[in-house]
Amino acid sequence: MAEYALELTNLSRHFYLKNGAFKEPTLLKAVDGISLRIRPGETLGLVGESGCGKSTLAKMILGLLEPTDGDVLINDKMRGASSRLSMSRQLQPIFQDPYSSLNPRKTIEQIIRLPLQLHKMGDANSQQKAVKDISDLVGLPERLLTNYPGQLSGGQRQRVAIARALILKPNILVCDEPTSALDVSVQAQILNLLMDLKKELGLTYLFISHNLGVVEHLVDRVAVMYRGKIVEQGTREDIFQNAQHPYTQALLSSVLTPEPALGLPEVLDSSAWNQAS
Amino acid sequence: MSDATSTVSTVSNANTFLPVVPEWRRTLNRFLGHRGLLMGSIILGLIVVLAILAPWLVPHDPYLQNISQRMIPPVWHEKGSWEHVFGTDKLGRDYLSRLLYGARISLTIGLSAALISGLIGTTLGVLAGYFGGRVDAVISYIITTRLAMPVVLVALAMSALVGGSLQMVIILLGLLLWDRFAVVARSTTQQLRDAEFIASAKVLGASTTYILVRELLPNILSALIVVMTLEMAHAILLEATLSFLGLGVQPPMPSWGLMISEGKAYMFFKPWVIAIPGIALMVLVLAINLVGDGLRDMNAPEGRN
Ligand SMILES: Nc1ncnc2c1ncn2[C@@H]1O[C@H](COP(=O)(O)OP(=O)(O)O)[C@@H](O)[C@H]1O
Ligand SMILES: [Mg+2]
Numbered sequence: 410m411a412e413y414a415l416e417l418t419n420l421s422r423h424f425y426l427k428n429g430a431f432k433e434p435t436l437l438k439a440v441d442g443i444s445l446r447i448r449p450g451e452t453l454g455l456v457g458e459s460g461c462g463k464s465t466l467a468k469m470i471l472g473l474l475e476p477t478d479g480d481v482l483i484n485d486k487m488r489g490a491s492s493r494l495s496m497s498r499q500l501q502p503i504f505q506d507p508y509s510s511l512n513p514r515k516t517i518e519q520i521i522r523l524p525l526q527l528h529k530m531g532d533a534n535s536q537q538k539a540v541k542d543i544s545d546l547v548g549l550p551e552r553l554l555t556n557y558p559g560q561l562s563g564g565q566r567q568r569v570a571i572a573r574a575l576i577l578k579p580n581i582l583v584c585d586e587p588t589s590a591l592d593v594s595v596q597a598q599i600l601n602l603l604m605d606l607k608k609e610l611g612l613t614y615l616f617i618s619h620n621l622g623v624v625e626h627l628v629d630r631v632a633v634m635y636r637g638k639i640v641e642q643g644t645r646e647d648i649f650q651n652a653q654h655p656y657t658q659a660l661l662s663s664v665l666t667p668e669p670a671l672g673l674p675e676v677l678d679s680s681a682w683n684q685a686s
Numbered sequence: 687m688s689d690a691t692s693t694v695s696t697v698s699n700a701n702t703f704l705p706v707v708p709e710w711r712r713t714l715n716r717f718l719g720h721r722g723l724l725m726g727s728i729i730l731g732l733i734v735v736l737a738i739l740a741p742w743l744v745p746h747d748p749y750l751q752n753i754s755q756r757m758i759p760p761v762w763h764e765k766g767s768w769e770h771v772f773g774t775d776k777l778g779r780d781y782l783s784r785l786l787y788g789a790r791i792s793l794t795i796g797l798s799a800a801l802i803s804g805l806i807g808t809t810l811g812v813l814a815g816y817f818g819g820r821v822d823a824v825i826s827y828i829i830t831t832r833l834a835m836p837v838v839l840v841a842l843a844m845s846a847l848v849g850g851s852l853q854m855v856i857i858l859l860g861l862l863l864w865d866r867f868a869v870v871a872r873s874t875t876q877q878l879r880d881a882e883f884i885a886s887a888k889v890l891g892a893s894t895t896y897i898l899v900r901e902l903l904p905n906i907l908s909a910l911i912v913v914m915t916l917e918m919a920h921a922i923l924l925e926a927t928l929s930f931l932g933l934g935v936q937p938p939m940p941s942w943g944l945m946i947s948e949g950k951a952y953m954f955f956k957p958w959v960i961a962i963p964g965i966a967l968m969v970l971v972l973a974i975n976l977v978g979d980g981l982r983d984m985n986a987p988e989g990r991n
Contacts, residue, residue, distance in 0.1 A: 471885075472888075472889065493888075501889065502885070502886065509881045512904075523892075527887075527896075577890075
C-alpha cells in the first residue's frame, strides 16, 4: 500500500489578472506553496473562506489545471507520470454544484455508466448491473435511472454524482464543497452517506469546505487555508479545541456566532497574526 | 449498507419526489400549445410531402412545352380550366407541375446549404468557444471577416464568375451562410465550457473529441437547430434572388425565382405568373420562420425543466 494516498509538495498556482490594455497585469497567488499529506483511509478537511484558493487546489489535484510550481503525488506516483485514465481509476471528484455536474441531455443510467464505457470495462450487461449495484449503494432508487437530471432533486443528483465517482472503485475522493449547493435538510443526508461509504469502502477523502461546522464531525485532520496558504493544520481536536492561529480562531468563532449574518468577527489584529504564523 | 443510509434514502425519496410526467408528453404539450409552431409545422410538412410526392402528383410533365397552350390563366380566372389549375407559362408548360417541382429545388437548396454552413460554422464556433485564447482569436477574426462581406454581392460575383447551377448555388450558399452558426456555437460553448459535467468527463479521461461531440454538442444542438431554420429560409430566398437574376439555377429547371424572372415581362397583364411562385416562396419562408421561432420559444429557459 502506498504510504500516502495524496501528497502535495510546494504546490502553487499563479494567475495574472489583466487590468485593461495598458496597465501591468497583477499577480494573484491563488495557491501559494501548499504541502499536504493524506494517509490512506484518512479524511482531511480543507477549510477556508471563499476565494482563498480551495477549488484551484482541487483542480490541480484533479489534473484540470496545470500547477505553476510543485507536484501532486497520487498513491505515491506523480500525477502526469501516468495517463489520465489510470489516474481517474484512483482519484475521483465530487463537485459542488450537482446542477452543473450532470449532463442535462443524458439519462442517469448513461451518466453513471460513462466511466465504465470510457474505460472499456465489461460488456453492456455487466455495466448495467454495475450501475444498479452502485445506485443501490448510494441510495438512488432504480426507477430514477431512466430519468434525466432535470427530473431529480438536488440531493438525488448529488447521489448520482457520488455513484459516478465510485463506479471505477477509486480509493481517493476529492470533494469540493459537496453539500454547499444543497438545502440544509439534505446536506446532512449526503454527509452521512459519504461517511458510510468511507467506512464501507475504506476511502480517503480530501474534504473541502468554507464552513468549519460542516467538517467537524467528518474529518480526522483539518488544514486551514487563507489566501493561498495553509496557516494551520492538525488533528480535529487540535483545531476545534486548541486553535493557535488567529484566523482559525476567527473561523471557529464565526461558526459559533449566533447570528450567521454577522460574519467574521474582527479579531484579525496584525500583531497576533504575525506571532502565530 | 448500514441502517443510517437506508433510512436516509427513504427520507430523501419522500421529500423530493417529483411528479414523473414523461419527457415526450411535456414536449408534445408544449408543441401543441404553441400556435405559431403548430401552424408552421403543418404548412412546412405539407410542402415537404408535396415536394417528395411531386412525381406522382403532378398532372403534367413540368418540362413539356406546348406552343398552342401558352399563357393559359389559372382556374379561378374566367378563361381558366381544370386542365391547368394554375395555368401555363409562356412556353405552355403546366404551372402547377412546375411549382411542385420548384418546391423540391427550394427545399433541396435550403436544406443542403444550411447543412454545409451548419457544419462549417458549428465546427469553428465550438473550437473557438472551447479552446479560447489564440484559437478563439484566429477564429473570431475569420468570423469578423466573413461578417464584413455583403452576402448578396459576394454570391452574385461568385456565381457570375463560376456560372450558375444547382450544385454551385448549394456550395456557394453553404460557404457563405455559416456566420450565425459560428457565433451561436461559440457563445453557447463558452457558457458550457466550465460546466462541471465537462470537468468530470475530463477527469475520467475522455478525449477532447468525445467531450466536444458527445457531452457538449447535444447541449447546444437546440440553439443550432433554430439557426438552421433561419439559414434555410435565408438560403431559399438567396437562391430565388440569384435565379431571378439569371445567376442561380438555370432554365429549364423550375426554380421559383426563375419562374418569377421568366414571368416578369407579363406581370402587368397576367399578374398570376409572378404572383403564384411569389406567394409559394413567401408561404414556405414564413412557415420555416414560424417553426424556427417556435423552436426557440420551446427552448427558452423558462420552458426548460
Ligand atoms: N482561471 C482563473 N483566472 C484568474 N483568477 C482565478 C481563476 N480561477 C480562480 N481565480 C482566482 O483565484 C482565487 C481563488 O479561487 P478559488 O480557488 O475558486 O477559491 P475558493 O474555491 O476557495 O472559493 C480567487 O480570487 C479567484 O478569483
Ligand atoms: Mg470553490
